Amino acid sequence: MIKIRKLKKSFGKLEVLKSIDLDLSQSECIGLIGPNGCGKTTLFKSILNMVIPTQGEILVNNKSIYGNDNYRENIGFMPQIGRYPENMSIGQVLGTLKSLRPQTKNFDMDLFNQYEIPRLLNKKMGTLSGGTRQKISAVLAFMFNPAILMLDEPTAGLDPLSAEILKDKIQLEKNKGKLILITSHLLSELDDMVSEVIFMQEGNVTFHKKYATLMLETKENTLAKAITHVLKAT
């Protein structure tokens, strides 16, 4: 579904991505992990065409993403920090975003209802807590039924119950055949969600493996231990 070919990006002298090649296919939930500053967010932003790469290209559904804005109809993005116009109500923001995607007919209102957003529709964005804003970001990412979901630290700031709802939703969508990309620092949380793992270090992809293969190779039973194992071995 997403093909990344020889992607390079540098900000001035700093090389953030050093020739990345990845093939991401549907019905997978992929955990993108790595230390801070390894280029995870830059990779995310490259796929969304928010960052223009120095070299290389990205194909979504076998079409290059450059000079083509409509491919983003297939993508639901949940940013790490969601901030919205302070004086607008939740309802107004949801309405505006809906109007930007007129092609969508079947809205996915699961999270909208589970997070009890209907009760909050008239609340102003500026008065919401960080966690509630995070919920709105999640609702927006899932609402348009996109084939690809990109979640940047989705559970950061959510209370345990809401995080659990989100995790269940992610499982459900994966089983429907969607491609889900998650970055997270909470490896324990990824254990019961991901089917593939991409580990990045200093702008390179150290490995991209099936979760089961990784566990088998390292003879560990959690992601955190497996990663430590790999890091010690090198």
Add this chain to the structure above:
Amino acid sequence: MSKIGQLVLIDIFKNKIVLIYAVVLLIITWSVFMLEDTSGKGLLTLLNVILLVVPLMSLLFSTIYLYNSAEFIELLVSQPVKRQQIWLSLYFALSLSLAGAFVIATIIPLLLFCNLAQALMMTITGFAVTLVFISLGFVASIISRDKAKGIGIAILMWLYFALLFD
């Protein structure tokens, strides 16, 4: 007008600062014409207001507004919309509110105290100055990701254009 523009416009109006700006301009315009004995002197004072206050307001308001909406703009960019549309909507919404506030506040006293040519001249100048400085505000906020630096650049621009250039 696009939905993004409408949302930004409502957001700016609910912010109330633009309304206060309009009221302040209205008071200034009325008082300069009431206090000065000839309309010529009043026009001169008003011209100073246009050359100093209007640029400062347009520049700072648009710069700070853009910095505050950075994350929202990022979310909009992740939607299937052209970037051009996002920026144009922001620009139109900001221009419409600030230039609108200026025109509404000054047009009535101007028409009452001056002749039509003078009134039109002042209104068009103020309108144009607002648009130009909103554009500069966009430039300032795009140059740097650092808010303090961006606002610093905006203030320096104002010093250069409003004080030195004049």
